[in-house]
Amino acid sequence: MSDVRIDDLPVRDELRGQSPYGAPQLDVPVRLNTNENPYPLPEPLVERIAERVREAARGLNRYPDRDAVELRTALAEYLTKTGGHRVGVANVWAANGSNEVIQQLLQAFGGPGRTAIGFEPSYSMHALIARGTGTGWISGPRREDFTIDLAAAEEAIAEHKPDVVFITTPNNPTGNAVPRETVIALYEAAQAAKPSMVIVDEAYVEFSHGASLLPLLEGRPHLVVSRTMSKAFGAAGLRLGYLAADPAVVDAVQLVRLPYHLSAITQVTALAALEHTDTLLKYVEQLKQERDRLAAELRAIGYDVTESDANFVQFGRFADAHDAWRSILDRGVLVRDNGVPGWLRVTAGTPAENDAFLDAVRDLKKEQEQSG
Numbered sequence: 001m002s003d004v005r006i007d008d009l010p011v012r013d014e015l016r017g018q019s020p021y022g023a024p025q026l027d028v029p030v031r032l033n034t035n036e037n038p039y040p041l042p043e044p045l046v047e048r049i050a051e052r053v054r055e056a057a058r059g060l061n062r063y064p065d066r067d068a069v070e071l072r073t074a075l076a077e078y079l080t081k082t083g084g085h086r087v088g089v090a091n092v093w094a095a096n097g098s099n100e101v102i103q104q105l106l107q108a109f110g111g112p113g114r115t116a117i118g119f120e121p122s123y124s125m126h127a128l129i130a131r132g133t134g135t136g137w138i139s140g141p142r143r144e145d146f147t148i149d150l151a152a153a154e155e156a157i158a159e160h161k162p163d164v165v166f167i168t169t170p171n172n173p174t175g176n177a178v179p180r181e182t183v184i185a186l187y188e189a190a191q192a193a194k195p196s197m198v199i200v201d202e203a204y205v206e207f208s209h210g211a212s213l214l215p216l217l218e219g220r221p222h223l224v225v226s227r228t229m230s231k232a233f234g235a236a237g238l239r240l241g242y243l244a245a246d247p248a249v250v251d252a253v254q255l256v257r258l259p260y261h262l263s264a265i266t267q268v269t270a271l272a273a274l275e276h277t278d279t280l281l282k283y284v285e286q287l288k289q290e291r292d293r294l295a296a297e298l299r300a301i302g303y304d305v306t307e308s309d310a311n312f313v314q315f316g317r318f319a320d321a322h323d324a325w326r327s328i329l330d331r332g333v334l335v336r337d338n339g340v341p342g343w344l345r346v347t348a349g350t351p352a353e354n355d356a357f358l359d360a361v362r363d364l365k366k367e368q369e370q371s372g
Helices: 043-057 069-083 097-109 124-132 150-160 180-193 247-253 264-275 277-301 321-330 351-371
Strands: 092-095 115-119 136-140 164-168 197-201 223-228 241-245 312-316 343-347
Touching (some): 043 264, 069 092, 069 241, 092 097, 115 124, 124 164, 136 150, 150 180, 164 180, 264 277, 277 351, 321 343, 321 351
Parallel strands (some): 115 136, 115 164, 164 197, 197 223
Antiparallel strands (some): 092 241, 223 241
């Protein structure tokens, strides 16, 4: 074995001392730490995927559709049906997970000498992908309750004049949604300062109590709405993300996308899933009910809970969040320690998984009260 470490290699300065993104993958009875949809794909969809893959396999000697036109058309139809705003194929782009969508956007609009701002705590991959593309990262402010302080955010945008602004709604890891008026105000601030691109990350929007911000695309050519099939569609293993934006944005990301970046198998699998949208969204309704049950039960036990529009709940407050995480793990339940001081995050699972989690945190609360 070599004794060479990463920092012994000539890696870029901004990557030194960094750690790869990822949640612990531990073999425990209940895993509620990665915001996955707990329900397996329904059997009719599995069969349809097999049919489409079998058909596609006959042509694997050829490159896939480089522009994924059939898939983008189906995604546009889904967004038009569910998002409250009509979009066409020219407005939609797809890639290998929403992370690649974000990477392509930063390759096109960020890069060396440019900056991006996000309001933290938020999805940590935004900052990681910024570093990976040589884009400077600015950490914007949030209030104590994890909402965006609009006045402070506008001031930060005016001061730093970022090239890219990230708004995550519902926000990960806190779960709270960003009001429509706040997004409009931040977009206007960003245009006055630079102008710059504003990326609204809606990875969890199907679980929200409110509506998508997709209609805000009208008349705002520098606005992008990013989505994923990993959560609501129960297709985390598929790795399919997409965006909706002005056609010029789609043209821009095609300048940096790798050729034939979406395999034929990925494209037909996603198409099969989109054929079963109605069935898959019924699971979303079940998970929304379980999410709300978790929040109510956690409050009843005595924990603080952040209002959540996602498929997870942030709860606390703990004197030592990592110690609390370990105590819950010792009871057979894996949740997420995101590094937000005093808080943990739990994904909404099946009713049985959620019951096991609630039993674990009830025991933890009793233990803390007895020792306190």
